[in-house]
Amino acid sequence: MKKKMTTVAFNGTAEQLAKLDELIAKHKGEKGALMPILQGAQGIYGYLPIEVQKHIALSMDVPLSEVYGVATFYSQFILNPKGEYAVAVCLGTACYVKGAGLLMDKLESLLGIKNGEISDDRKFSLDATRCIGACGLAPVLTVNEEVYGRLTPDMIKGILDKYNK
């Protein structure tokens, strides 16, 4: 799937940058260093914004296009920050046949953002995930670590209201 780019402004801190530089220094000169550095960077920032990828590219003397190519090849790397509440809808086979697509539609309309995006106030982000192994509860969504199962679209508003207080 094509990766969506964030529209959210970058707000990295000096501490994060220091951590990133330390990480890059640790892997400098290693063959195949880009992968662990990107993984580590995602750990530090939560996602891989252009500013971070540029910094990595310049520090490692590899083209930005190569960094971005790796970041968009592996589904584990994300280019969008997660919201305070990260909503993830399982679109695995079992959930999908049980109507998870309808949950997604409802979330998109209630939150006013599309799959892969984040709300302007950074409160909610919305993502589709592959099977999370809770097929018995299908269809399932998670909000951060919280799991909600056996859902219907009309239950979505109630769930969001819990976090909207």
Next chain:
Amino acid sequence: MENMVNVKINNREYSVPANSTILEAARYAGIDIPTLCYLKDINEIGACRLCLVEVKGARGLCAACVYPVNEGMEIQTNTPAIRKARKTNLELVLSAHKKKCLTCVRSTSCELQKLCLEYGVDEDHFQGNNNEYPIDCSTASVIRDNEKCILCRRCVAACKNMQGIGVIGANDRGFDTHIASAFELKLGQTSCIGCGQCIVACPVGAIYERDDTQKVFDAISDPTKHVAICAAPSIRATLGECFGYEPGTDVEGKMVAALKALGFDGVYDMNLTADLTIMEEATEFLGRFKEGKNLPLITSCSPGWVKYCEHYFPEFTDNISSCKSPQQMFGAMYKTYYAQKVGLDPKDIVFVSAIPCTAKKFEVKRDFQNAAGVPDVDVAITTRELGRMIQQAGIDFKALKDEKFDDPFGIGSGAGVIFGATGGVMEAALRTAAEVIEGKELEKLEFDDVRGTEGIKKAIYKIGDVTVRVAVVSGTANAKKLLTAIKNGEEEYDFIEVMACPGGCVNGGGQPTQPAVVRNNVDLKALRASVLYTADKKMDLRKSHENSAVKMLYDEYFGAPNSHKAHEVLHTKYVKRGL
């Protein structure tokens, strides 16, 4: 003696170099194996699966381009299974290719088209939805149409491995994979230098130059315009390739005849302003050398290199010669000196250059390139575009009789013509600098150390009682190596020639495309350069400072090299762009 191994190819025995791939071994045996993604030394990734062969004992079919031979290997290159696999792979490539062959700029020079004909493929065998991509026409030089892209990655390798730039790469994954810049920026938003090496690397029509031929045709048809053209040194060595001549054929006379037949009001030789560049640049060098200021002096003829420096090594922009390139000098001189002399309004002149270069399309739009208050050069067309114009005008190129450039700007020296090959500018400058410093004629005009197609050449010359350390590099990856060494204080030079394209202008991004099978087996750079060195050798006039047209320009207009007037018209400024 090279290490050899014995292999069997199609049941016949051959002794082949031990370090060869199956592809090379087959070539050695006179057997062509088709390829799409392979470019020798540039892109060796075994991705397109067109070069599949059978190797006895191997599991499945092997990619010949990356599979090394070994003693006793038995290879089949032409079995029903191989032909079927290649055909299927071609049909799969075609299934995601925008098949607009009738109007494609690469029709008849397309490597995919040729293979499809050879293998008799069904172009609609596999059908389905394809991703839609907008055409990226954000740069002055290069246009990219990803719907024609077959993902061979030759452009990516040319940009990254050969040029050391890497503004394009493979984004996303699987069916969504496409070649683009990071964060889907348009090429014009990146630090692309417009060298066009991606274009000549592309096997299909996914990347091509911005076509400016209509502007030229329109100008020629406009009776109120005076339209002049100057031809760059290297295109006389390559234009013939557009008309079926072997690479390395000198077509200067026919080229001039074709330009006259196209209806230009003046057909001139850029060798003249190459000579003018030498006068300005050699003087600039001697000045800087005496003062020890802004050394090394680095040449400014190659607009790809200039933009590269502005983006990647902005700390060196003061080292670049302030001389405009020969193209820009010609237009500037024409619209000031010549316009005044013959009573033309610069606004009514359309000055065109025919060049081997896509970066020159950007150069004509640069700031500080408008000596007469209008752009020095209006349109820059590549060798390929000129070839198309000649075809479109119905000119039978091969039947043309040789003609001569127009006066008074038809005189160029041998020093000017070798500008088109890496090392040529340096050699031309050395010829003049040596005679100016020593005040006596050189016995030998050839500076062999700076000739040849190697990416980095270094030499030390003793001229009079001074020692000049020079370096000549071509290909921006090599420029990066050299500049980094200078930056780190590891190496020191006084004068450096840089050409953005490997081998110099003869291998420019605006030159006729040659398929991989030619590029992999023929040294195009050397072959095309030999035309220029042969032309130089045959000339009586081989030194820039002896060019009578150059003398006339200084006598009648500029006064002396680096004079105030010369600075106003023939020199320029650079910007620090950064990344």
